[in-house]
Amino acid sequence: MMPRPAFPVGPLWMIGCGNMGGAMLRRWLDAGLDPATVTVVTRSGAGVPDGIRSLRAPPVDERAATLVLAVKPQQLDAVAPMLASIRPRLLVSVLAGVEEPALAGRIPAGAVVRAMPNLPVAIGRGVTALFSSSADAGVRDAATALAAPLGLAEWIADEGMFDAVTALAGCGPGFVFRFADALAAAGTSLGLPQDQARRLALATLAGSAEMALTADEAPATLADRVASLGGSTREGLNVLDRDDALVDLLRRTLAASARRNAEMAAAAR
Numbered sequence: 001m002m003p004r005p006a007f008p009v010g011p012l013w014m015i016g017c018g019n020m021g022g023a024m025l026r027r028w029l030d031a032g033l034d035p036a037t038v039t040v041v042t043r044s045g046a047g048v049p050d051g052i053r054s055l056r057a058p059p060v061d062e063r064a065a066t067l068v069l070a071v072k073p074q075q076l077d078a079v080a081p082m083l084a085s086i087r088p089r090l091l092v093s094v095l096a097g098v099e100e101p102a103l104a105g106r107i108p109a110g111a112v113v114r115a116m117p118n119l120p121v122a123i124g125r126g127v128t129a130l131f132s133s134s135a136d137a138g139v140r141d142a143a144t145a146l147a148a149p150l151g152l153a154e155w156i157a158d159e160g161m162f163d164a165v166t167a168l169a170g171c172g173p174g175f176v177f178r179f180a181d182a183l184a185a186a187g188t189s190l191g192l193p194q195d196q197a198r199r200l201a202l203a204t205l206a207g208s209a210e211m212a213l214t215a216d217e218a219p220a221t222l223a224d225r226v227a228s229l230g231g232s233t234r235e236g237l238n239v240l241d242r243d244d245a246l247v248d249l250l251r252r253t254l255a256a257s258a259r260r261n262a263e264m265a266a267a268a269r
């Protein structure tokens with residue numbers, strides 16, 4: 001296995017440390033990020049890992065090399081003024097929707113990278129999509145080094161694709177968790193005890209995803225291997241496949257999320 005790239009050198013400040021910022025920071029610390037280099041700024045101090053400097057405003061007489069922005073898009077204008085004079089080498093924003101020019105216009109930085117992580121980054125099995133208009137290898141290496149311990153990291157060439165990537169991978173765990181509950185509930189409706197249905201549903205999802213990830217065949221081929229001719233899986237698949245029911249449902253699901261990302265982008269322009 002290739003060694004992971006080293007974390008960017010210098011102080012790392014994280015603005016906002018809730019569900020996503022907290023998940024990323026905990027994973028970075030587990031992966032060897034030096035806690036002494038980290039400062040977190042929030043209003044309440046809630047959610048900051050033990051042993052990490054937690055402040056209510058950025059320290060005035062210090063500089064960050066890397067600034068990670070992890071507040072909600074609607075909170076950008078509340079935090080931007082206090083970040084305007086920091087001028088970090090690298091600004092990494094995980095804000096859904098908010099585009100690079102909107103970030104660069106509010107928070108001057110050597111370079112801006114948009115990152116779209118998802119919640120399984122907490123266990124190093126997430127997805128992080130990255131975009132930057134900068135072609136600077138140092139910038140890209142630094143962002144890749146931050147994303148690598150979080151799971152799969154993929155650069156997106158066209159920022160116009162970022163809302164779609166956000167809908168699929170950023171929001172995706174929400175849809176998968178909902179699917180897991182639905183699968184379990186369907187088992188319960190056939191008479192299984194609730195806790196057992198949940199265990200079976202989660203283990204089935206985990207095993208199937210792991211198998212599909214490592215298989216040479218496409219998921220459709222794997223599905224056909226489960227569906228014996230004249231058997232019960234085919235009967236179930238017929239329900240999902242009739243009129244493209246599942247595909248249509250997910251198309252509408254992702255389209256709704258992508259639309260909301262575009263709205264948040266427009267609001268920040």
Ligand SMILES: NC(=O)C1=CN([C@@H]2O[C@H](COP(=O)(O)OP(=O)(O)OC[C@H]3O[C@@H](n4cnc5c(N)ncnc54)[C@H](OP(=O)(O)O)[C@@H]3O)[C@@H](O)[C@H]2O)C=CC1
Binds near residue numbers: 078079116171
């Ligand atoms: N949750 C997810 O799965 C994903 C989220 N994202 C993105 O991550 C970002 C954060 O989302 P999420 O973690 O879910 O949201 P949370 O509400 O959980 O976290 C927001 C954080 O911002 C802090 N905050 C809010 N206002 C201020 C302020 N004025 N000054 C300093 N800190 C502030 C909050 O702390 P306090 O209230 O104490 O100030 C909190 O730590 C969003 O932009 C979202 O688009 C991206 C991918 C996935």
Ligand SMILES: O=C(O)[C@@H]1CCC=N1
Binds near residue numbers: 166171
């Ligand atoms: O729901 C949201 O807006 C964020 C973006 C991706 C996941 N959560």
